[in-house]
Amino acid sequence: MGSRYISIVVLLMISACGTSEEQLARRAEKIHESILTVDTHCDTPMDFRDPEFDMGVRHDDGCVDFPKMKEGGLHSEFFAVFTGQGARNDSAFNKVHTDALFIFNAIHKNVEKNSSIAEIALTADDAYRIRENGKIAAFIGVENGYPIGLDLMKVKEYYDLGARYITLCHTRNNDICDSSNDPAGPESNGLSEFGKQVVREMNTLGMMVDVSHISDKSFYDVLAVSKAPVIASHSSSRALCCNPRNLSDDMLLALKQNGGVIQICLLSAYLRTMEPNPEMETKLNELRAKYGDYDTISSEVRKSQMREEFRGIRKKYEKLATVSDIVDHIDHVVQVIGIDYVGIGTDFDGGGGVEGCKNAAEVKNITIELLRRGYSKKDIEKIWSGNIMRVLRQVEKTAEKA
Numbered sequence: 335m336g337s338r339y340i341s342i343v344v345l346l347m348i349s350a351c352g353t354s355e356e357q358l359a360r361r362a363e364k365i366h367e368s369i370l371t372v373d374t375h376c377d378t379p380m381d382f383r384d385p386e387f388d389m390g391v392r393h394d395d396g397c398v399d400f401p402k403m404k405e406g407g408l409h410s411e412f413f414a415v416f417t418g419q420g421a422r423n424d425s426a427f428n429k430v431h432t433d434a435l436f437i438f439n440a441i442h443k444n445v446e447k448n449s450s451i452a453e454i455a456l457t458a459d460d461a462y463r464i465r466e467n468g469k470i471a472a473f474i475g476v477e478n479g480y481p482i483g484l485d486l487m488k489v490k491e492y493y494d495l496g497a498r499y500i501t502l503c504h505t506r507n508n509d510i511c512d513s514s515n516d517p518a519g520p521e522s523n524g525l526s527e528f529g530k531q532v533v534r535e536m537n538t539l540g541m542m543v544d545v546s547h548i549s550d551k552s553f554y555d556v557l558a559v560s561k562a563p564v565i566a567s568h569s570s571s572r573a574l575c576c577n578p579r580n581l582s583d584d585m586l587l588a589l590k591q592n593g594g595v596i597q598i599c600l601l602s603a604y605l606r607t608m609e610p611n612p613e614m615e616t617k618l619n620e621l622r623a624k625y626g627d628y629d630t631i632s633s634e635v636r637k638s639q640m641r642e643e644f645r646g647i648r649k650k651y652e653k654l655a656t657v658s659d660i661v662d663h664i665d666h667v668v669q670v671i672g673i674d675y676v677g678i679g680t681d682f683d684g685g686g687g688v689e690g691c692k693n694a695a696e697v698k699n700i701t702i703e704l705l706r707r708g709y710s711k712k713d714i715e716k717i718w719s720g721n722i723m724r725v726l727r728q729v730e731k732t733a734e735k736a
């Protein structure tokens with residue numbers, strides 16, 4: 335081998351090593367330019383109670399707005415109509431129904447106000463078409479089935495308003511099913527009779543059933559009832575972080591059987607078992623002492639004050655997980671059930687966001703880490719959109735047949 339040839343090889347090697355990070359960033363950039371990227375959960379609409387809030391403007395705090403999405407190459411987002419679980423009687427159901435309609439309306443208004451850059455998506459085809467036109471595809475999901483109350487007709491009402499998934503419950507049991515986090519323990523032994531009707535109605539209409547937040551028994555009950563694949567819109571792997579909110583390996587295997595998808599959540603406490611953080615706990619306890627339980631606060635003003643202070647405390651004291659932790663969870667799911675059943679549901683503006691990926695402008699760092707670990711473009715496309723869009727299409731088909 336001639337010395338000239340060797341020096342060319344050495345030169346090539348040096349230039350390849352010296353720029354490998356840049357190369358990864360460039361490859362990630364290119365991938366985001368050519369695929370659809372979808373995040374299946376953000377709680378940004380909680381900010382829409384402020385009539386001045388405009389998704390078209392870049393906000394200093396807050397994780398999601400249209401400019402940040404553009405910056406990060408995030409093309410589609412499921413905006414959550416979230417309501418905290420409260421009392422379960424007629425007047426409470428009326429109130430939460432009104433609240434839900436208010437949030438639906440605020441999402442639509444924010445998208446209409448920015449119609450040159452965003453559009454509501456109702457189907458998988460919509461998402462690809464809107465992305466093709468260079469706009470942001472805004473989906474709607476309902477987090478917590480509480481505003482259904484005991485009225486099955488409400489499911490269609492929310493579908494007609496654009497919702498394409500419903501997370502059956504939140505951190506407390508409701509009339510649909512048991513939660514994974516209710517300190518009171520199980521109440522319906524999983525999915526209630528009414529809950530079964532809700533799941534069937536969602537199958538008939540073409541809405542994805544979201545199993546995030548629900549108890550293990552509720553999860554298996556849903557799989558037994560649902561005729562279509564289900565999603566966990568923002569959940570992580572229990573094998574890596576033991577939290578009842580996360581899915582165990584057995585649950586992952588059942589999810590694969592069902593053809594569904596788990597969307598890894600970017601909330602630090604669901605990604606990594608955190609060291610005790612007494613400073614933050616003290617501050618959060620003080621906050622709870624001052625305002626009471628968030629879910630039961632009646633005044634919207636106090637609610638948003640508490641939310642703001644809560645954010646401030648977390649910003650100051652929380653030790654965040656990292657992008658590497660997110661991809662550890664993706665790796666784990668891929669090892670247990672394969673590449674076709676995993677995606678990303680950030681939970682941005684609901685506590686989601688890690689070191690290196692704190693907001694929508696930084697999601698490309700996940701892609702960079704996936705590339706670093708050897709995932710192909712095809713794999714990355716599945717993670718960012720292919721898997722969730724396959725499920726949505728399947729759900730649409732099941733509804734057509736109903």
Ligand SMILES: [Zn+2]
Pocket residue numbers: 477547568681684
């Ligand atoms: Zn949630």
